[in-house]
Amino acid sequence: MPRRYCYNELIAATNGFADDRRLGEGGYGQVYKGFLTDLGRVVAVKRIFSDVEDSEEIFTNEVKIISCLIHRNLVQFIGWCQEQGELLLVFEYMTNGSLDTHLFGSRRTLTWDVRYKIALGVARALQYLHEDAEQCVLHRDIKSGNVLLDTAFNTKVSDFGMAKLVDPRLRTQKTRVVGTYGYLAPEYVKEGRASKESDMYGFGVVALEIACGRRTYKDGEYNHVPLTNWVWKQYVDGNVLNAVDEGLKRDYDVNEMKCLLTVGLWCTLQDHKKRPKAEQVINVLKQEASLPNLFTDMRA
Structure with a gap:
């Protein structure tokens, strides 16, 4: 205790x-x-x-x-x-620090097996917060900097200063907008309504960062194309594997990579009602459920 x-x-x-x-x-x-x-x-x-x-x-x-x-x-x-x-x-104490320092810092490139394990760990943390905890918790600041890693690179989601307990009678919580630019769902930014779906949006961005080895945004680059938009274009063009982190040197499981990239796009759909629950994400990543078909008009 x-x-x-x-x-x-x-x-x-x-x-x-x-x-x-x-x-x-x-x-x-x-x-x-x-x-x-x-x-x-x-x-x-x-x-x-x-x-x-x-x-x-x-x-x-x-x-x-x-x-x-x-x-x-x-x-x-x-x-x-x-x-x-x-x-x-x-x-x-988390020996291996935060995920962002491995993806974007000078540390040695994470292997694909480790990356996939990390993504599953974040999804499992969200399933617990949203469905299995005594009261539903909205994290409201899911980002790679808040994903910590222990000695064995097991995932530990951190930083609950912005978290919110959800009234079980309400589907969303009207709040002032908090969190980190680049990981915030559009409806949350616009209306201040935090929800499980807005948490899943943050997860989707992290999933794409894990697969692509690229930040969702870059400080000081006003013309930078958001990571979600860039990966979506590759997906629509039928070349989603072009988005893969070159640092992996093609050493990854193709089916798992397609799963993670597709899940990342699924979670960051503009229409929050079409985003998956954490349990659905886990089933797809474990390849116990089929990949969703994401159509080009679903971003609208």
């Missing part, structure tokens, strides 16, 4: 939040590597910026939601601390 930690315990664990312990930084805080003597294990300590708007709400929301979630494809929540103006969250 997650527990409350004293500020001094986490100061000691991270060597005073030393720069050489810093693992990364996001829009809401920094993450540090630490060691908890009570558990005898390495952990990741997330330090939420106190000057960020709604920082306390983000902190409370993440503690409330992730405390109730247990799944092999979600990062394990260990504890929290709210003292001396600090907002701190403690998670299991």
